[in-house]
Amino acid sequence: MQPQREVEVFIRARYPIVWITSWEERRVEEAVKTVAEKLNRRLHVWSVTQGMKPEIPRPPSAAPKTQLPAELEALAQVHEAPEFTLFLVKDFHPYMRDSRVVRLLRDLAGRLRLRSQTVIMLSPSLNLPIELEKDISVMEFPMPEVEDIEKQLDIVINSMKDSPQVNVELTPEDRELIVKSAQGLTTDEIESALARSLVEAKRLTVDQIIEEKKQIVRKTGTLQFYPAESKMADVGGHELLKEWLSKRSRSFTDAAREFGIAAPKGVLMIGVQGCGKSLVAKAIAASWSLPMLKMDVGRIFGSLVGQSEENMRKAIRIAESLAPCCLWIDELEKGFAGMGGGGVSDSGTTARVFSTFLTWMQEKTKPVFLIATANDVSALPPELLRKGRFDEIFFIDLPDLKEREEIFNIHLSKRKRDPKKFKVKQLAQATIGFSGAEIEQVVISGLNHAFFDGRELSVKDLMEESNSQVPLSVMMKEGIDELREWARLRARPSAVRSEEAE
Numbered sequence: 001m002q003p004q005r006e007v008e009v010f011i012r013a014r015y016p017i018v019w020i021t022s023w024e025e026r027r028v029e030e031a032v033k034t035v036a037e038k039l040n041r042r043l044h045v046w047s048v049t050q051g052m053k054p055e056i057p058r059p060p061s062a063a064p065k066t067q068l069p070a071e072l073e074a075l076a077q078v079h080e081a082p083e084f085t086l087f088l089v090k091d092f093h094p095y096m097r098d099s100r101v102v103r104l105l106r107d108l109a110g111r112l113r114l115r116s117q118t119v120i121m122l123s124p125s126l127n128l129p130i131e132l133e134k135d136i137s138v139m140e141f142p143m144p145e146v147e148d149i150e151k152q153l154d155i156v157i158n159s160m161k162d163s164p165q166v167n168v169e170l171t172p173e174d175r176e177l178i179v180k181s182a183q184g185l186t187t188d189e190i191e192s193a194l195a196r197s198l199v200e201a202k203r204l205t206v207d208q209i210i211e212e213k214k215q216i217v218r219k220t221g222t223l224q225f226y227p228a229e230s231k232m233a234d235v236g237g238h239e240l241l242k243e244w245l246s247k248r249s250r251s252f253t254d255a256a257r258e259f260g261i262a263a264p265k266g267v268l269m270i271g272v273q274g275c276g277k278s279l280v281a282k283a284i285a286a287s288w289s290l291p292m293l294k295m296d297v298g299r300i301f302g303s304l305v306g307q308s309e310e311n312m313r314k315a316i317r318i319a320e321s322l323a324p325c326c327l328w329i330d331e332l333e334k335g336f337a338g339m340g341g342g343g344v345s346d347s348g349t350t351a352r353v354f355s356t357f358l359t360w361m362q363e364k365t366k367p368v369f370l371i372a373t374a375n376d377v378s379a380l381p382p383e384l385l386r387k388g389r390f391d392e393i394f395f396i397d398l399p400d401l402k403e404r405e406e407i408f409n410i411h412l413s414k415r416k417r418d419p420k421k422f423k424v425k426q427l428a429q430a431t432i433g434f435s436g437a438e439i440e441q442v443v444i445s446g447l448n449h450a451f452f453d454g455r456e457l458s459v460k461d462l463m464e465e466s467n468s469q470v471p472l473s474v475m476m477k478e479g480i481d482e483l484r485e486w487a488r489l490r491a492r493p494s495a496v497r498s499e500e501a502e
Helices: 003-012 025-038 070-080 093-097 099-114 146-160 172-182 187-200 207-218 239-247 254-259 277-288 307-321 337-341 349-363 401-414 424-430 436-453 459-468 477-490
Strands: 017-021 042-047 051-053 085-090 118-123 136-140 223-226 266-271 292-295 325-329 368-374 392-396
Touching (some): 003 025, 003 118, 003 136, 017 099, 025 042, 025 187, 070 099, 099 118, 146 187, 207 223, 277 325, 292 307, 392 477, 424 459
Parallel strands (some): 017 118, 042 085, 266 392, 325 368
Antiparallel strands (some): 223 292
């Protein structure tokens, strides 16, 4: 049901007290005013700073006015108001701890219903004492929907279309991208983002909307906002994974919904350390033009009873409010390491937090694309790996010869070196069993060595560094072989492997 329609139903059904949870005072007040005009109800708005506007006249026979606290005076005015009156009370939640306020509201509830009056309490926080749970109905006023954002965008475009200083022309694709990106923001935040875009870029872009979303994430302690700096071009190899991601790049659009495609749930990348799982995660958000959030599971757990579970629910709510977006959890098996303890070491806190997370993964309807990475598959609980949690599970193996050449080319180019001047194929053959991170370290160490000697980087520097390093595939050969055997029948390879002795 549309929020304005829901407010109207509450009033027409003579609900005495309705609590609306929302940050958007202006938008809620406009909706309530519209309903009041439609139902021919007189609306009074109260706040602790402005008092009751307009004031409710006291009957001539009333006793002389006594000095009461502001919150009690507001309820006294409600008691004296005529029939068919509507009240919007702002930020009343701090006073709900006062026993006098609670008693007055209970007394008012029956009287309001008989007189066709409704008190609407508007607050960003829900704080109901147990005595009032049966007298107050709770409603969440949702964030602006697609239609609301489109109307707001049209207002900005129409007001600025004749201005020579800015360009407000948008292609259908750009318009859809801006509207989708603005979901999860309040009306004021959207207005500020669009205005900032016109001031900074002289046109309407997604970048400033993402900046507004960064502000939301910064105010929380459970999520981090990652800038979309890495691109798929920075990722060497993994052509099958790249192809899979490319085919789902348009799955968040309205055209995909109309075609019958649901928003993708997520991907789990399991593999050898240092082979590009984290780099791919960052590149997904950049290639899809979506904000990237990172959940640090360590920040979820708190010292107070129930705090960890509430932190997880809060992180999920924030991610969903910023949808469409990507949510990245790195080294998933370490984040929920307490699962192996049977709930003994932490009184079952990890199990409860993990259960909340699993349920959300299965039931989520918001377009939040979950990107999870893991190194130790044996530490992952089986319920996490079953179908329905992720769209696909990919195994990230050590790079083969062709991929190592590509990785050398990428890292040499990033450091302002022409790969054609280096024997890249020879270097790739000398680094069998090296991961992408180890190849990067070969290039960095070679540059350091050449810089110390005061000369330019040479192939000899890179060869010496590669010969001096002992790769992880040698130090942990048994563990990697076991991981490969597990992935052979249970996961999808990220690339077509070439035949070579590792």
